[in-house]
Amino acid sequence: MSKSDTPEKGIASPSRRNLLKAGLAAGGLAATAGFARAAEPDPYNLPPNVADWSRYLGVGVDNAPYGMPSEHESEVVRRSVEWLTASRESSINFTPLHDLDGIITPNGLCFERHHGGVAEMNPTDYRLMINGLVDKPLIFTLEDLKRFPRENRLYFLECAANSGMEWRGAQLNGCQFTHGMVHCVMYTGVPLKYILEEAGLKTNAKWIMPEGGDAAGMNRSVPIEKALDDCMVAFKMNGEALRPEQGYPARLVVPGWEGNMWVKWLRRIEVGDQPWHAREETSKYTDLLASGKARRFTWVMDAKSVITNPSPQAPITHGKGQTVLTGLAWSGNGRVTRVDVTLDGGKNWHQARIDGPSLPKALHRFYFEFDWDGSDLLLQSRAYDDTGYVQPTKDELRAVRGENSIYHNNGIQTWHVMANGGVENVEIS
Amino acid sequence: MSRFLKVLTVAAGVSLVAGAAGAGKLGLGTEATPEEIAGWNIDVRPDGQGLPEGRGTVAEGEVVFAEQCAVCHGDFAEGAGRWPVLAGGWDTLKSQHPVKTIGSYWPYLSTVYDYIYRSMPFGNAQSLTPDQTYAIVAYLLYMNDVVTDDEFELSNENFTSIRMPNEDGFIEDDRPDTPLVSEVEPCMTDCKDEVKITKRARILDVTPDEDGDTAGISVD
Numbered sequence: 001m002s003k004s005d006t007p008e009k010g011i012a013s014p015s016r017r018n019l020l021k022a023g024l025a026a027g028g029l030a031a032t033a034g035f036a037r038a039a040e041p042d043p044y045n046l047p048p049n050v051a052d053w054s055r056y057l058g059v060g061v062d063n064a065p066y067g068m069p070s071e072h073e074s075e076v077v078r079r080s081v082e083w084l085t086a087s088r089e090s091s092i093n094f095t096p097l098h099d100l101d102g103i104i105t106p107n108g109l110c111f112e113r114h115h116g117g118v119a120e121m122n123p124t125d126y127r128l129m130i131n132g133l134v135d136k137p138l139i140f141t142l143e144d145l146k147r148f149p150r151e152n153r154l155y156f157l158e159c160a161a162n163s164g165m166e167w168r169g170a171q172l173n174g175c176q177f178t179h180g181m182v183h184c185v186m187y188t189g190v191p192l193k194y195i196l197e198e199a200g201l202k203t204n205a206k207w208i209m210p211e212g213g214d215a216a217g218m219n220r221s222v223p224i225e226k227a228l229d230d231c232m233v234a235f236k237m238n239g240e241a242l243r244p245e246q247g248y249p250a251r252l253v254v255p256g257w258e259g260n261m262w263v264k265w266l267r268r269i270e271v272g273d274q275p276w277h278a279r280e281e282t283s284k285y286t287d288l289l290a291s292g293k294a295r296r297f298t299w300v301m302d303a304k305s306v307i308t309n310p311s312p313q314a315p316i317t318h319g320k321g322q323t324v325l326t327g328l329a330w331s332g333n334g335r336v337t338r339v340d341v342t343l344d345g346g347k348n349w350h351q352a353r354i355d356g357p358s359l360p361k362a363l364h365r366f367y368f369e370f371d372w373d374g375s376d377l378l379l380q381s382r383a384y385d386d387t388g389y390v391q392p393t394k395d396e397l398r399a400v401r402g403e404n405s406i407y408h409n410n411g412i413q414t415w416h417v418m419a420n421g422g423v424e425n426v427e428i429s
Numbered sequence: 430m431s432r433f434l435k436v437l438t439v440a441a442g443v444s445l446v447a448g449a450a451g452a453g454k455l456g457l458g459t460e461a462t463p464e465e466i467a468g469w470n471i472d473v474r475p476d477g478q479g480l481p482e483g484r485g486t487v488a489e490g491e492v493v494f495a496e497q498c499a500v501c502h503g504d505f506a507e508g509a510g511r512w513p514v515l516a517g518g519w520d521t522l523k524s525q526h527p528v529k530t531i532g533s534y535w536p537y538l539s540t541v542y543d544y545i546y547r548s549m550p551f552g553n554a555q556s557l558t559p560d561q562t563y564a565i566v567a568y569l570l571y572m573n574d575v576v577t578d579d580e581f582e583l584s585n586e587n588f589t590s591i592r593m594p595n596e597d598g599f600i601e602d603d604r605p606d607t608p609l610v611s612e613v614e615p616c617m618t619d620c621k622d623e624v625k626i627t628k629r630a631r632i633l634d635v636t637p638d639e640d641g642d643t644a645g646i647s648v649d
Contacts, residue, residue: 081637086501086511087551116548130458131466138458139465147457169628173636198457209472215554217547219472268469276474277537279544283529286599292522294534298602312636340615345624349617378624382615390615392607400606404527408604416626425630429623 075099078109079176084165089117090216092159094180097306097328098314103154103356103363105183107238112245113159113181115280116215119265123249128195128233132209132271135200142249145233148190148198153232153255154362156330158182158301160258160285163409166394170414170425173312178413178425179304182330184363187253189234192227196271204273210252213267220261221275222254226299230255233266256332256361257299258407260285290402301332303391304410305339305366305383316421320374329354329364331385336364338384343370345378345414345428352381360386377417378428394427471555473543477589480542484584485564487571493561494568497550506530506572516572522598532573536596538588541566563588 045051069076080093095111112118123142131137159181165171172178196208201224208227212218222231232253235242242248247264254261260280275281275297287295307327310316316323329336335358340349352366366381382391394411416426473479485493495504501512508514518528527534531541546562548554557565567583570576575591583591630636 079637081635083635090551116551116554129461129466129469131461131470137461137466139461140458144457148455170630171633171635173630177636194455198455200454211472215548215552217471217554219543219547270470270472272474272478274474274476276472276543277540278472279540282537282540282599283531283535283544288522288527288529290523293598293600294522295602295604296599298604300602300604302604312630340617345621347619347621347624349615349620378626384610388609388611389605390608390610396607403525404522416629426626427628429625429627 073099076109078111079180081165081172081177090115092161092181094176095183096176096313097180097182097308098175098311100308101326101365103184103328103365104238105185105363107185107240107243107246110157110183110185110237110243110246111159111181113259114214114216114245115218118245119212119214120244121213121249121265126249128250128266129268130195130199130271131268133202133205133273134196134271135202138199140195142235145190145195145235145250148194150188151191151232152186152188153230153253154184154186154357154359155253155255156182156184156301156361156363157259157262158304158330158332160260160298160301160407163304163411163413164406166411166413167398167403167405167409170427173425175306175308175311175413176313179306179328181259182328182363184330185237186239187232187234188236188239189232189250189253192231192233192252192269193229195233196227196269199271201271205271207272207275209270209272209276209278210261210263210266211268211270212247212263213265218260218263218280219276219278220263220280221278221297222261223275224271226254226257254299256301256334258285258301261299285407287401287405287407289405298408301330302408302410303329303331303333303336303383303385303389305329305336305381305391306413307341307379307381307415310379310417310421310423311415312423312425315423316372316417319421320372323370323372325352325368325370325379327352327366327381329366329381329383330362331383331387331389332361333389334360334386336383337386339364339366339381340384341366341368341379341381343377343379346380349382374419376419377415378426379415379417380412382412471543471547473539473546475537475539475589477539477585480539480585480588481559482585483559483563484582484586485560485562485567486582487564487567487576487579489560490564490566490568490571493557493564497557497561498565501551506569515569519594522595530573531569532575532594534595534598536593536599538566538570538591538593541569542588 076096076099078093085091092113093111095109126142128140162181163178166178206224208222209219233250234253235250250266251264252262252266287298309326329339339352341352342349352368354364354366356365358364384390391412397411414426414428416424501509502515503509506515515531518530518533521528545565563583567581
């Protein structure tokens with residue numbers, strides 16, 4: 001008999017909602033999505049006892065031909081905020097940053113943003129057309145694309161509207177919701193330069209217009225300098241084929257620039273001598289200032305950081321003592337050179353430790369270990385990049401831009417850690 | 430055949446692509462025919478490039494709009510539910526709640542044609558004829574008071590003569606707009622005497638719970 005048949009294991013575990021409610025009643029911890037790991041240890045599995053997993057054989061190979069995370073990680077999922085958008089097909093969900101570590105985002109957890117749902121393309125019928133100001137308009141199959149010399153590059157992708165709900169003040173309790181429209185994977189693909197050169201650019205080629213093959217026909221204008229610099233047409237992410245929701249079978253990669261330009265399900269690139277002023281670069285993805293004027297072609301994602309643990313979905317559950325603070329930093333202009341953190345709301349700052357690869361236009365992981373005395377904390381982080389840019393406060397941004405920008409909110413985030421270990425999203429003086 | 434000869438034979442069948450990185454033509458892809466390009470080349474620019482031949486009046490547009498668009502955007506382009514408002518919003522761009530419509534915000538008319546044809550109606554994209562699209566655009570111009578004659582006809586011939594009210598409402602990106610480290614060295618110790626919490630997310634309480642429900646409010 002396996003132990004799971006024994007009565008003590010047969011007791012139904014309380015639902016997560018009940019756990020949350022219990023947690024709220026008991027400790028007043030934040031009751032937000034993604035939090036709750038309140039399971040009590042089973043003495044049967046603890047020393048000096050010998051657990052079942054040490055005694056009996058586990059499942060064999062091929063139990064899961066495509067491997068999945070442990071069932072104990074079932075809460076680690078993308079989540080959405082339903083009231084943000086009118087439909088599910090033109091909507092957004094968020095990467096669970098508080099549950100991840102390192103700098104690579106697992107493919108299944110990369111946030112989604114679609115404007116016409118996920119296009120279901122088959123690789124056999126996939127075509128990429130290059131037309132406009134080229135010597136010879138061309139059509140490539142996916143196999144054609146895979147015959148170009150390839151490159152592997154690690155880049156973050158951030159939606160321009162990441163943290164957009166926080167312009168007017170603290171609103172959402174969880175870094176998944178305030179900062180989760182970012183991910184970072186390794187792309188394998190072809191430098192866009194090679195593809196454009198294959199068609200031959202005319203001398204008056206100044207802009208390109210990538211266009212998606214989805215029902216939104218997503219189109220943007222990209223200056224030719226960027227197209228020839230570091231853009232890629234990618235067909236792999238983290239070594240495997242792009243996920244459908246990330247543009248399978250091929251997408252554009254526009255390193256350091258806002259995610260909307262990274263056209264998924266890429267079907268066509270037109271070359272032109274002026275920008276198109278598409279809907280997504282006029283009506284949307286322009287930054288309305290307090291003056292009533294709006295900035296356009298605001299492509300770069302400036303340096304930004306966020307503490308992912310502790311955070312509202314990841315409270316401190318171990319009590320006072322040794323505590324690990326960690327977070328992410330990134331810059332669309334290059335490498336992150338330094339991250340400072342404060343525990344006291346900015347009275348005193350400490351330089352955090354960046355660990356892992358430090359690559360341009362990629363996520364950086366930082367840590368700061370400290371001895372928590374159990375008192376209230378006000379946590380912030382600020383990132384610096386190799387252009388000399390330092391992440392501003394939200395109030396500094398508001399002073400320049402007002403509160404109607406929606407996009408490009410890279411202001412410093414504040415978490416309030418309470419004595420019980422719960423964490424809330426706040427702003428401070 | 431000796432192993433050496435085999436290697437030679439293989440080598441002869443391979444043109445040297447060692448310098449392929451940026452070296453020019455690799456002989457990949459096939460030339461796109463004019464017909465293939467015409468089927469996919471749907472973009473329209475502010476200077477009129479890409480406009481197909483066609484025409485449509487405000488009155489014709491009203492009919493098409495009622496059939497194909499009003500369910501989401503309202504009979505008068507005022508928006509239904511959470512779907513976008515397409516008309517009105519004048520003098521709101523500096524306010525607490527800007528209403529960014531075609532009339533109040535969009536700088537170029539070509540964007541309206543381009544976007545409607547490529548992605549609307551939502552769920553049945555690229556199904557409108559050029560004449561229907563011109564008619565819808567004419568109706569939206571009328572609902573936004575950009576044209577005031579309900580017999581106005583929009584066509585590929587008069588399209589670029591229309592100017593949108595907010596064409597001059599845009600400036601180029603002038604970031605960075607906060608001080609660089611070289612201008613203001615960030616403080617590290619004893620940076621402020623007192624810190625107070627000024628705003629709390631829980632006051633709004635819009636964070637989704639585990640079922641994705643929220644007691645929250647819409648912010649846009």
